[in-house]
Amino acid sequence: MKLRQLPLWQLERHLNPHKKLPSPQLTRQLSTRPSSHRLSTPRTRPNSKCKTRCLRPYSTAIPASDLLFGQPVHETHSHLLAPGELTPGITAQEYHERRAALCESLPPDSAVLLPSATLKYRSGAVFYPFRQESNFLYLTGFSEPDSLAVLRRTGNELGEYSFHLYCRPKNPKVEQWNGPWSGVDAARDVWNADEAGDIGRVEGSLATALKGVSKIFTDAELTKYGTPTKLGSLVRSAAPNASTLPLQSHINVLRAIKSPAEVANMRLAGQASGRALTEAMRQPWNSEKNLAAFLEYQYQRSGLDGSAYVPVVAGGSRALLIHYVLNNAMLNDSEFVLVDAGGEYGTYITDITRTWPVSGKFSQPQKDLYNAVLRAQRSSVSMCRESANVTLDKLHQITENSLSDQLRELGFDMSGDAMSALFPHHVGHYIGLDVHDVPGYPRNVILKEGHCVTIEPGVYVPDDERWPQAFRGLGIRIEDSVCVGGDNPIILTTEAVKEVDDIEALRS
Numbered sequence: 187m188k189l190r191q192l193p194l195w196q197l198e199r200h201l202n203p204h205k206k207l208p209s210p211q212l213t214r215q216l217s218t219r220p221s222s223h224r225l226s227t228p229r230t231r232p233n234s235k236c237k238t239r240c241l242r243p244y245s246t247a248i249p250a251s252d253l254l255f256g257q258p259v260h261e262t263h264s265h266l267l268a269p270g271e272l273t274p275g276i277t278a279q280e281y282h283e284r285r286a287a288l289c290e291s292l293p294p295d296s297a298v299l300l301p302s303a304t305l306k307y308r309s310g311a312v313f314y315p316f317r318q319e320s321n322f323l324y325l326t327g328f329s330e331p332d333s334l335a336v337l338r339r340t341g342n343e344l345g346e347y348s349f350h351l352y353c354r355p356k357n358p359k360v361e362q363w364n365g366p367w368s369g370v371d372a373a374r375d376v377w378n379a380d381e382a383g384d385i386g387r388v389e390g391s392l393a394t395a396l397k398g399v400s401k402i403f404t405d406a407e408l409t410k411y412g413t414p415t416k417l418g419s420l421v422r423s424a425a426p427n428a429s430t431l432p433l434q435s436h437i438n439v440l441r442a443i444k445s446p447a448e449v450a451n452m453r454l455a456g457q458a459s460g461r462a463l464t465e466a467m468r469q470p471w472n473s474e475k476n477l478a479a480f481l482e483y484q485y486q487r488s489g490l491d492g493s494a495y496v497p498v499v500a501g502g503s504r505a506l507l508i509h510y511v512l513n514n515a516m517l518n519d520s521e522f523v524l525v526d527a528g529g530e531y532g533t534y535i536t537d538i539t540r541t542w543p544v545s546g547k548f549s550q551p552q553k554d555l556y557n558a559v560l561r562a563q564r565s566s567v568s569m570c571r572e573s574a575n576v577t578l579d580k581l582h583q584i585t586e587n588s589l590s591d592q593l594r595e596l597g598f599d600m601s602g603d604a605m606s607a608l609f610p611h612h613v614g615h616y617i618g619l620d621v622h623d624v625p626g627y628p629r630n631v632i633l634k635e636g637h638c639v640t641i642e643p644g645v646y647v648p649d650d651e652r653w654p655q656a657f658r659g660l661g662i663r664i665e666d667s668v669c670v671g672g673d674n675p676i677i678l679t680t681e682a683v684k685e686v687d688d689i690e691a692l693r694s
Contacts, residue, residue: 254366256330259376272327274532275451278378281327282345284440288325289339289347291436292403297396298433299404300325301417302333320619321405321437323533326351328377330367332385336395350395351379352388392424399425403433438624442616443636449669451534452617452638453678456667458488459529459536460681466525467542467683468692474499474513477525485529494535495621497527501544505661506646508611519545522552524661528679535621537640538679539665546693551656553686555645556664558592560684562643563664566613570639570668570675578629578639582613585643593645597654608647614640617667637670638678 251261260267270277288298303319318329326335328351336350356369373382383391396402408418408430421430444452462484471477478499485492500510501517505524517523523544528536543552566585569576576584589609590600598604616623617638633639642665649658664684669676683689 254361255372255376256365256367257328272377273323273329275447275454275534276327276532277447278327280445280447281325282378285325285337285347285349286345287440288437289337290344291439292339293401294339294342295399296339296401296403297399297428298325298335298337299402299406299421300335300337300433301406302328302331302335305331318533321433321441324437324441324619326377328353328368328373330354334385334388334392336392338395338399348380348395349378350381350383350391351377352383352385352391355384355386389420389423392420396421396425396428399428402428402430403436404430405433434626438627441618442624442627442631443634444618444638444669445636448534448618449636449638449676449678451532452536452667452669453676455490455494455529455531455534456536456538456678457681458490458531459485459527459538460679462488462529463525463527463538463540463682464692467540467546467689470546470693471517471523471544473517474501474515474523477517477523478513478527481525481527488529490529490531491533492529494528494530494537498524498539499527500524500661503649503659503661505541505663506648506659508644508646517544519543520549522660522662524663526663526665528667533619535617535619536667536679537617537621537642537665538667538682539642539644539663540682540684541662541664542689547690548686552660554596555647555657555660556662556686558589558596559643559645559662559664560686561592562588563641563666563684566641566643567666567668567675567677570633570641570670571673572633572635572670573673575632577632578612578614578616581641582629585609585613585641589643589645596657598657599652608645608653609643610646611642611644613643633670635670635672638667639670640665640667642666 253262255262258266260269260271266274270279272278272281292298300322301319302322303317305316306314308314316331322335323329325337330353333351333353338348338350340346340348351373353370353373354367361367368376370382370384373379381395402421402425406417407415408421409415414422462481465484466477466480478497481497482493496511497513498510499513500507501515501523502521504510504515505522521544522541524539524541526539528538530536541556543549548556562585565588566581569581569584586605586609590605593608594600612629616627617640618624642663644661644663646661647653647657647659667678669678683692
């Protein structure tokens with residue numbers, strides 16, 4: 187059957203695609219419309235003599251929705267992506283604004299070098315699902331291995347930069363075995379690279395991309411054991427006079443403050459994950475494994491991507507092990523079960539911990555210790571607002587003081603190292619694309635609107651004569667993901683119930 191030929195048009199690009207506007211929206215017009223890998227006309231590049239907007243018309247013999255890409259695009263996965271989005275919830279415009287902001291923060295004649303993640307193998311030919319390197323994903327939205335992105339600052343105005351993306355070209359024979367990938371033309375036409383090329387031939391084009399660059403910002407491994415890596419040798423050859431500097435601190439400043447779209451993704455993940463945990467509390471469980479499997483099923487069923495991390499499902503005294511992930515023991519009705527589990531959406535995570543009695547009914551010692559932790563948690567969550575002028579380190583001190591006072595009232599001797607023995611971890615960390623987001627970003631930064639953190643006090647009582655007998659062997663942690671607001675916190679995981687009465691009511 188002969189298919190009707192449908193034209194596919196890329197959005198128009200201005201002659202000066204990076205001109206700064208007085209509004210927050212930048213003028214660079216971006217495309218999220220995929221092309222086929224075989225174009226009908228060559229691309230028209232802007233030049234100084236061109237007085238009109240330059241278009242790149244092309245056509246394909248099949249609709250865009252019938253093409254195959256290495257990741258979802260709106261035309262093929264409209265149930266996952268809205269028009270204009272490159273990844274769930276995040277538009278091409280936002281990715282451009284991230285690149286523009288990063289390049290503006292760097293000195294003149296500088297470039298950013300971002301290698302993609304590589305496919306990881308579990309054993310032999312069995313591989314893990316691919317997960318893109320977070321900074322690469324944050325700046326490009328491109329989620330394929332064997333890729334290299336280069337950002338080049340080209341001027342002093344916001345938005346004056348160039349974006350080069352090198353990736354695998356289309357190869358039908360290889361894709362028949364390994365699944366589809368997007369190809370070089372899609373890197374340009376869907377992911378909006380100014381220049382795109384074959385990663386297998388990057389040696390011949392990287393020197394052009396880095397010509398005149400004096401500083402290269404990258405966190406890539408350029409040397410190993412004192413010897414240049416393959417990428418290090420490539421960079422040295424392409425830009426022999428350029429110095430290399432760490433990228434992490436520059437991009438952390440951008441990633442730490444979440445945009446409304448990022449917060450919306452994290453709220454969606456928190457809402458669905460919280461509901462799954464509440465549903466789990468409603469049911470009796472006889473094994474950690476079954477409970478863990480139920481949560482994973484609920485995350486997938488609700489539209490999330492799956493678990494954000496390997497969950498902790500720890501019954502009884504196993505809850506004293508902060509990152510117990512074996513999840514293979516039986517559960518006892520007389521004990522607590524501590525569950526640290528959250529899902530992710532569009533690669534944005536949520537982090538939740540709830541602790542509840544396996545039987546559904548708190549004993550008096552369980553209730554007393556649980557409420558001590560809950561009061562401290564609620565108090566610290568309430569401080570997650572810009573107007574409170576606090577840091578994560580300050581919140582940790584506040585939480586420790588609250589816990590110490592309440593444990594003392596329950597008969598605990600809080601002298602010496604008691605607090606570090608009972609509460610050995612920090613009260614919170616940053617969250618976002620990673621569970622422990624923006625690595626290296628300090629906890630002594632004043633929390634501003636848009637920071638997203640966890641608040642997770644815990645008490646883990648060893649089976650030791652030093653502690654009151656009624657509480658020995660109890661491990662409790664209560665954790666929510668919270669977005670810092672101006673005057674009020676935004677609790678991203680509020681659907682996961684945590685009040686004693688609410689938990690007990692689920693089984694009544």
